Amino acid sequence: MKHTIRDIAREANVSVTTVSLILNGKPNTVSEATAGRIREIAAKYNYAPNHFAVGLVTKKTNTIGLILPDIANTFFAELAKSVDGFCTASGYSMILSNTNNDPEKDLTAVTLLVNRGIDGLIIAFSQDENKERSAAFIALLDDLGVPFVALDSWIEGLKCSGVSIHHSKGGMMATNHLISLGHTRIGCITGPRGSYTAERRLKGYIGALTEAGIPFDETLVAAGDYQFDSGSSAAHLLIDRGVTAIFASNDLMAYGAYQAVQSRGLNVPDDVSIVGFDDLFFSNILQTPLTTIHQSVPALGQEAWNLLYDRLKHDGIDDEYRQLEPHLIIRDSTIAPKGRR
């Protein structure tokens, strides 16, 4: 019962060419009477062109791929929502591919998506510390054939457009806030060491300390993996080392840190101040709302889409890396250290 362009043409007594021209709004010399008739018939049958036939000749799919490390993570879920909104508004569909933070899957997902036909790609890379695999990935991406943009993360050495929050500036703002409250023994819970976002945020932390004349102490850095549990165990380590404040590289690990503090009968912020990074929805509804670095996820999604869209519509556009401003949101999880209240 699906109607083809041929059915429309037959009923309108014209050629398929004419129908195609009219329905696609292409420049033509068809009389208004005929055009109207065609449009009417098309509407009557609810005609929609066959996606494959169109794709076969135009090589366009009006589909993009979105590769994410973990769609169950609120940060990425909101990112997906944002990107999906812009896609839909521009007449694109979005194929989602979740990699479970497995860098190997980044590779297969890219290959799969490109082979199945997408016009462009937005990738939030999994955190990869394997240099060899990264190099192979870069080689793959370098002659991918479709435009793509990096979102949130990035791979060292990759030439491409992208957008992320200014990670290091965010790390610096978080740390500066603790310093300005009077803390000097400040711990840092990082993301997976060697990964782009983790290293950038750590760099901000170190920069802030150095600038304030506080000597950087490596033993006050504990690596996590951006998950709740790792935040908890890292916080235990840091509390053992006597910190009065902790900068956690994301909110989820900050929640873990809360738990560590509380499980010792201590209190946030009285005994330990905590700053997070991301500003997830939940950070504001915790019993002790979390001081954190806010990133505008909708803006992140929009910028990624804009960068991709430009490259979808015109080729030969130069690479561009945009960094969004972080914002410090001060809530109740930070306070001056005990001696200085």
Next chain:
Amino acid sequence: MKHTIRDIAREANVSVTTVSLILNGKPNTVSEATAGRIREIAAKYNYAPNHFAVGLVTKKTNTIGLILPDIANTFFAELAKSVDGFCTASGYSMILSNTNNDPEKDLTAVTLLVNRGIDGLIIAFSQDENKERSAAFIALLDDLGVPFVALDSWIEGLKCSGVSIHHSKGGMMATNHLISLGHTRIGCITGPRGSYTAERRLKGYIGALTEAGIPFDETLVAAGDYQFDSGSSAAHLLIDRGVTAIFASNDLMAYGAYQAVQSRGLNVPDDVSIVGFDDLFFSNILQTPLTTIHQSVPALGQEAWNLLYDRLKHDGIDDEYRQLEPHLIIRDSTIAPKGRR
């Protein structure tokens, strides 16, 4: 530089037919020598068939659609993750479509996805109270042409397969738990009135009360919309009416209820016991971990995929509606009422 089946055929000195037969593992009479040569050449060029050309003739896309009301909601995000995992494992891609809980968008998303070519569809319906639109939607779905399954929710009157938790049983378990603690003045915060999940969960609440001989009091039911804020305002209403316990139809509204309780200087569970529904990850890491009805989201996704997959592979399968067992998770947000400790 993209190679076609013709390139492979030319280099192997055979016809495209032969190449197609071999590469697709179709029954054939080609010698092992030739087959090997073809496979080698294909591998050398990293050949992948053009998705459109294949789709044009086979009418299969190996793509399914997933329509969700709100991907930013942890519950749906985890659902998407689960479904994506099964899709990928079976060689399918998943197009995600987010409707922002706008039932109008359910309609357009379905049309769009089907026109662009999908083999099947999984839909978590938006909460719709408009009977006319629902009827139109049912009509659309009734001759959709591709198999689809309803996930989590459902539309009254629709004939289709689907899977959800046993909503009413869940509501009943939550309420029974409060009753067994000794509560008799129990409030209920519902989802959007008229929507399927909301009414089912409410039905469980009423059923439990009735069974326990507690007269149902309509003034102890406050409607929410499954969002945090609505939970808070509904809880205020209920506290005004003197409830000692609240069953919130989802965890997010339960969090809102926490906030309402605390903003009055009261305490959960000492002054008000609260039960949620969903068992989101965050419910367990709250300072007062939430007693709630657990739904196994991975299982939900898996069942939805299984139902769809069966209908993708064989046609004429009868409709089937599966209901998953809810589980009561008792944490710290519920306790006996003041007089009875």
Next chain:
DNA sequence: TAATGTTAGTAAAACGTTTTACTAAATCGA
């Protein structure tokens, strides 16, 4: 009236596969 322009279209190739129905050559059985 012959050339030119305009109007309203159209024919056919191309996109890259899958699939059905065919065939030529070699082998076999009696």
Next chain:
DNA sequence: TCGATTTAGTAAAACGTTTTACTAACATTA
């Protein structure tokens, strides 16, 4: 040695569009 069978393939149609290059009929101009 001849018909039948097996082996190893192939030719061509079909899928439903888009797009390029054409054309027939009529009107206008000089």
